[in-house]
Amino acid sequence: MGHIAYLRRKETFSAAHRLHSPHLTEEENKELYGKCNNPNGHGHNYTVEITIRGEVDPHTGMVMNLTDLKKCMGVAILDELDHKNLDLDVPYFTNCPSTTEMVAVFIWNNIRKHLPKDVP
DSSP, rough: OEHHHHHHEEEEEEEEOOOOOTSSSSHHHHHHHHHGGTTTTTTEEEEEEEEEEEEOOTTOOSSHHHHHHHHIIIIIIIHHOOOOEEEEHGGGGGGGGGOOOHHHHHHHHHHHHHHHHHHO
C-alpha cells in the first residue's frame, strides 16, 4: 500500500430558512425552535469543510485533483444551496426541517454523487 493523504477544502454559502417541522404543532415548533421559527425565516452564512482521504497515486502524486474537488463542491453545494431559501428552493427540505444537521446530511448525500467513484 502507498502513502495515504488527506485533502481538505472549504466553501462558504449564504442561505435563508425557517426551522419548522411539519410533524409538530405550531406551538411545539415555537417552543422547540424559538426565534428560529420566525414565519419569515432568517439567514446564515455557512462554512462547509470537505475532507477527502485516499491513497496518493504514484503517477500523479495526488489523491484527487483539487480543481476537480472545487468543481464537485460547486455543483453539489453552491449550485444547490447558495443564495437559496432552503425550505422553498430545495426539494429535499420539503418534508424535513432545515436544521444544520439535515443540511450536513443533504450536502454529504449530494457530494457523494459528484465525487469520482474511486474516492472513498
